[in-house]
Amino acid sequence: MTNWAKSSHDSATPKIEYKKICPIGWYKTEIVYADADNKHESTEASTEFVMVYEHTKDKFKAFIKSIPSANLLDEWSKEYLDDELMQPKIKKWINEYFDRKTDDIGQKLESDLIKIVRHIAQDPYQSAPEYHSFEQRETYDLDKIAYKVIDFSSRLKYEYLDKEFSQPETLWKVFYKSLIRFETAVDAAIRNIINPKPEGETTPVVILPLERRDKELNEVEKEEVKKRDGYACLCCGVNTKGKLQIDHIKPFSMGGETSKENSQTLCVTCNKCKGQNEIDFRCNTTKLSIPKNLDLSLISEGEKAIKALTRVLNFFYHCKAVSKIDWEVYTYTYNIYLYPSNNPEWLLQHKAELLKLIKNKLGCHAEYINVNTMK
Ligand SMILES: [Zn+2]
Structure with a gap:
């Protein structure tokens, strides 16, 4: 059992009223940063939600009002945040506008303020992030879900929760981030139903699991991630x-949490290439809507052609798009197989460059490249 799961039974965990953990709305923040994995003018936007609760609504309002974009240092809009610059400011804002004891739900207040400030810093014309009021609170009543699944077998229950969690239009993902947290929360709600508190006592609510702010997983967890990923780099294979490392999918500096769900196994070379970009190589479908430039510098000296090529292509699609690459020895043909929903046309435009890369940089003989999509 992980630490945060334990904490939900912990008698020392403070009880928070239902109202206080069920958001009444959210701010939508957007961070646009120059794409660091190529030198061209491409940018990437990352949308983040900041949950607002009844008791924090006015506080956020006051906080946002107090930050005129003109007064923000450029530093806030950069992709890499300088911790030394940021931390004292954040602490000051929290002291001034919030109460850490009641408002730091899920230990997210600091990263929430960073999201808001970065949004404002990057967007001097629109300034404040948009507030959305959350009218469907009922839909997200955990007790309702708990009653629904309380008599299900474990298998049926987890299947049902998986389906509910994955529905695209719901906000479970925003609230709970990962399926396992959602399941833990529902299990806790079931325990409350089976073993209710005496009348008059506030029903303890499911505490949102705490985010850990450790920078790294412990050794046991690292080993579990490697095992899950088949002891291989998810990008190049x-x-x-000794070459495998554990990477934060969403970088720690961008508010990414240290959890197994946010971790992936990468080799030293792929990890270095990824840098502070958020790329999920557990995902087989690109999230990009337009192709990026092909970065041919992502190879290291003396590498095997297929591994290097796989890396260049997966970085190009920003996911693990390549299912396999094989080489027909008699015809000097490279066959590239992509997972479905990754547009092969994006790659076909770069055929000549890829052939050149294989011949000149990887020292292999190549005459033809085929790009296929797996069915
Ligand atoms: Zn690799």
């Missing part, structure tokens, strides 16, 4: 033991 390298499986040399």
